[in-house]
Amino acid sequence: MNGDRHSNESNRRRGGAEVRGGDSTVARRRAAYPFLLLQSPRLCDSCSFLRDSFGLSKQFARHLVLVVLVVLMTVPWLPAFEQQDVIVVVGAPGEPEYATRFQAWTAAWRQAGERAQATVHLIGGETADQAEDADKQSLQRAIVAAATKKTSPLWIVLIGHGTYDGRTAKFNLRGADVAAPELAGWLDGCGRPVVLLNTAPASAPFLLAVSRPGRVVISATKSGRENNATRFGGFVADALGKPEADIDEDGQVSVLEVFLHAARAVEASYKQDGLIVTEHPLLDDNGDGRGTRADWFHGVWATKAAADGATVDGIRAHQIHLVPSETERQLSNDDRTVRDQLEQDLATLRTQRKTLNDDEYYRQLESIMRKLSAIYQ
Ligand SMILES: [Ca+2]
Numbered sequence: 097m098n099g100d101r102h103s104n105e106s107n108r109r110r111g112g113a114e115v116r117g118g119d120s121t122v123a124r125r126r127a128a129y130p131f132l133l134l135q136s137p138r139l140c141d142s143c144s145f146l147r148d149s150f151g152l153s154k155q156f157a158r159h160l161v162l163v164v165l166v167v168l169m170t171v172p173w174l175p176a177f178e179q180q181d182v183i184v185v186v187g188a189p190g191e192p193e194y195a196t197r198f199q200a201w202t203a204a205w206r207q208a209g210e211r212a213q214a215t216v217h218l219i220g221g222e223t224a225d226q227a228e229d230a231d232k233q234s235l236q237r238a239i240v241a242a243a244t245k246k247t248s249p250l251w252i253v254l255i256g257h258g259t260y261d262g263r264t265a266k267f268n269l270r271g272a273d274v275a276a277p278e279l280a281g282w283l284d285g286c287g288r289p290v291v292l293l294n295t296a297p298a299s300a301p302f303l304l305a306v307s308r309p310g311r312v313v314i315s316a317t318k319s320g321r322e323n324n325a326t327r328f329g330g331f332v333a334d335a336l337g338k339p340e341a342d343i344d345e346d347g348q349v350s351v352l353e354v355f356l357h358a359a360r361a362v363e364a365s366y367k368q369d370g371l372i373v374t375e376h377p378l379l380d381d382n383g384d385g386r387g388t389r390a391d392w393f394h395g396v397w398a399t400k401a402a403a404d405g406a407t408v409d410g411i412r413a414h415q416i417h418l419v420p421s422e423t424e425r426q427l428s429n430d431d432r433t434v435r436d437q438l439e440q441d442l443a444t445l446r447t448q449r450k451t452l453n454d455d456e457y458y459r460q461l462e463s464i465m466r467k468l469s470a471i472y473q
């Protein structure tokens with residue numbers, strides 16, 4: 097279904113996403129970075145965003161963006177990116193057609209994991225253990241073993257079928273299935289960021305069960321009752337590292353961008369086939385258990401305000417990349433943690449624009465921007 101989407105990929109690589117050169121290559125690329133960006137519509141977009149969101153003048157917004165670009169040029173060589181763990185779970189296919197499809201999607205994740213230099217754990221699919229609950233036990237062991245206090249994300253990707261009986265949603269493993277509350281329980285005490293992508297039918301209850309602050313949870317459906325076979329998993333696999341999915345054109349595809357690209361591709365695919373759309377993917381990353389649909393985003397920004405003044409969904413998901421750009425790799429883990437929190441603070445401040453007077457708003461804005469700049473010095 098998605099094979100032709102890869103045909104032009106190699107010709108469309110840009111930015112630093114695929115940089116594997118040494119220090120000199122990185123240095124040359126970084127030196128050229130601001131000049132490349134100055135020719136890009138991104139600069140205008142960034143200025144527009146700052147003007148619209150923070151009420152800045154056009155001249156000040158442009159100056160601010162240029163200062164950030166110059167600071168990025170001075171990023172020193174820093175410790176390597178902490179290794180991520182990716183648990184790819186292939187469920188019972190049921191029919192040969194799905195077995196072939198799931199194998200292709202799994203292969204895409206393994207290849208992306210190799211590009212990310214991540215540790216990839218495969219559950220189901222290729223292994224052949226006859227025990228009734230072998231896959232379920234393997235999944236539990238893999239999750240518990242990876243639920244450490246590392247700062248890098250633990251990815252859990254569910255590829256297969258799912259069910260919902262009106263109370264509990266399950267992912268169909270070979271043998272015993274795994275219910276949403278069980279999977280959530282295995283993650284209790286997990287001290288590292290978690291990205292769960294349940295691409296199966298009836299997957300929305302997993303979003304509610306697993307949602308916590310610090311986690312990104314994506315489901316293929318908006319409810320447990322959307323239980324037809326899903327296409328979402330194929331488009332998610334297709335979006336990994338795909339230039340067209342890099343919405344903000346920073347040379348890397350974030351979890352948010354994977355979600356947005358795949359969800360929009362799902363809708364287009366149903367419409368192209370003249371079918372009613374029977375799957376509506378959701379993303380939650382602010383820990384409130386309420387998912388946001390892709391059509392609520394403009395670019396990478398949610399257009400609907402979160403309840404109770406909370407930060408909208410999408411901020412955290414846009415900070416996590418399976419295959420980070422060279423610039424992102426060069427940030428230390430501590431600096432990345434601080435940078436991520438400052439970006440969250442910036443998003444929160446944005447939601448408070450109408451309630452703060454100008455002096456207080458600009459005082460807080462300047463404080464955050466100064467701290468952000470300091471990270472790159
Ligand atoms: Ca991007």
Ligand SMILES: [Ca+2]
Binds near residue numbers: 379380382384387
């Ligand atoms: Ca949410």
